[in-house]
Amino acid sequence: xLDSSSEAAARLVWAGPxxxxxxxxxxxxDPSIFGGKPIIRGRRLAVEHVLGMLAAGDTIDTxxxxxxxxxxxxxxxxxAYARRLVAHERIEPRVVGSxx
Numbered sequence: 001x002l003d004s005s006s007e008a009a010a011r012l013v014w015a016g017p018x019x020x021x022x023x024x025x026x027x028x029x030d031p032s033i034f035g036g037k038p039i040i041r042g043r044r045l046a047v048e049h050v051l052g053m054l055a056a057g058d059t060i061d062t063x064x065x066x067x068x069x070x071x072x073x074x075x076x077x078x079x080a081y082a083r084r085l086v087a088h089e090r091i092e093p094r095v096v097g098s099x100x
Contacts, residue, residue, distance in 0.1 A: 020080050023073060023076050023077040023080045024077060024080055024081060024084070024093075025077075025094065026040060026041050026073060026074055026077040027039070027040065027047060027077050027078070027081050027093045027094075028040075028041060028042050028093050028094045028095070028096045029093045029094070029095050029096070030042055030095070030096045030097030031095075031097065032097050033097065034046050038081060038093050040070070040074045040077065040078070041074065042096040042097065043069065045067060045070070047077075047078045047081055047082070050063060050074075050075055050078040051078055051079075051082055054075070054078075054079070060072060060075050063075055081093075
């Protein structure tokens with residue numbers, strides 16, 4: 001059974017104007033940034049950092065306030081990416097930057 005915060009997080013991932021595949025297209029890999037870790041839209045913000053902020057209790061609004069260029073869908077993309085990893089589904093982020 002999900003508690004109320006887990007239910008809210010689940011609604012954030014699955015509700016909204018973008019489908020999961022569109023969200024996942026926001027997650028990229030650039031070998032020259034953070035050693036090729038998954039990042040958001042080619043920027044210097046790692047998916048793991050956003051997930052860590054959420055795990056620490058930060059709200060999406062708090063995260064967005066700290067990163068003015070970040071969009072709500074970017075945070076949702078991080079959650080969708082994590083869900084795929086936990087489900088052991090194949091994920092192939094787009095490679096950007098010097099490895100094109």
